[in-house]
Amino acid sequence: MTKGELKYEGKAKKVYATDNPETYIVEYKDDATAFNAQKRGTIANKGIVNNAVTSRLFTYLASFDVPTHFIEQLSEREQLVKAVKIIPIEVIVRNKTAGSFAKRYGVEEGIVLTPTVLEWCYKSDALGDPPLNDVTAIALGLASPDELETMMDLAMDINDGLITFFANRGLELIDFKIEFGKLPSGEIILADEISPDTCRLWDTASGERMDKDRFRRDLGNVEGAYQEVFKRVMGDANA
Ligand SMILES: Nc1ncnc2c1ncn2[C@@H]1O[C@H](COP(=O)(O)OP(=O)(O)OP(=O)(O)O)[C@@H](O)[C@H]1O
Ligand SMILES: [Mg+2]
Incomplete structure (x- = not known):
């Protein structure tokens, strides 16, 4: 598989064309940003960890019928994926309060959310990824009602799978962001x-x-935490 033209360089990854129009090569970098790129740095070997962890998790999710772009890991920092048109909506799932959610609503971090919270944000760095509700997303033409429903159902299935996967490795999944x-x-x-x-x-x-909060909040031992997650995720605990 040969790497073609650089299609897109984001904050964490580079996306390259391949000789097949249906696939891209994604290269994971060590660059880290936070607070809409106001804070920048690098986390040594983060690209290696995130490539391996994503490859493992996407393979696991595919095993219970979540459709994913992942095809195969090509090298320490590269994976082959299906080329898609990214839907410009960040899908956030929250099991416990933390981060911007806790700040926005003036609550402590770590409170159990019942029911599980699903949030949409408009994927736009220029606008700081503002929140969306269903009708706003539809009216802006970002997704159809059926597409929102599909993303919501998939996000909840992904959450169920990931909670178990991480729990078996001594990790609690507080929240996450995905893209479809x-x-x-x-x-x-x-x-x-x-x-x-x-x-x-x-x-x-x-x-x-x-997780990346160690970088966002200057908690120290950022690399160590990424390495520990890598070790646990790649270890042979039950799925
Ligand atoms: N299978 C895919 N096909 C096309 N684009 C993809 C695919 N998977 C991920 N991308 C896109 O690759 C880009 C690079 O990823 P990266 O995480 O570095 O972006 P980012 O800095 O977070 O910026 P962005 O705001 O564009 O997401 C992102 O825009 C992401 O949506
Ligand atoms: Mg990104």
């Missing part, structure tokens, strides 16, 4: 990544944060 893409057929599939950059993971035993 559309194939030329119109089918909606899970795209982008699922990693410590895009999930909040708290160590079950100690409550310690094992």
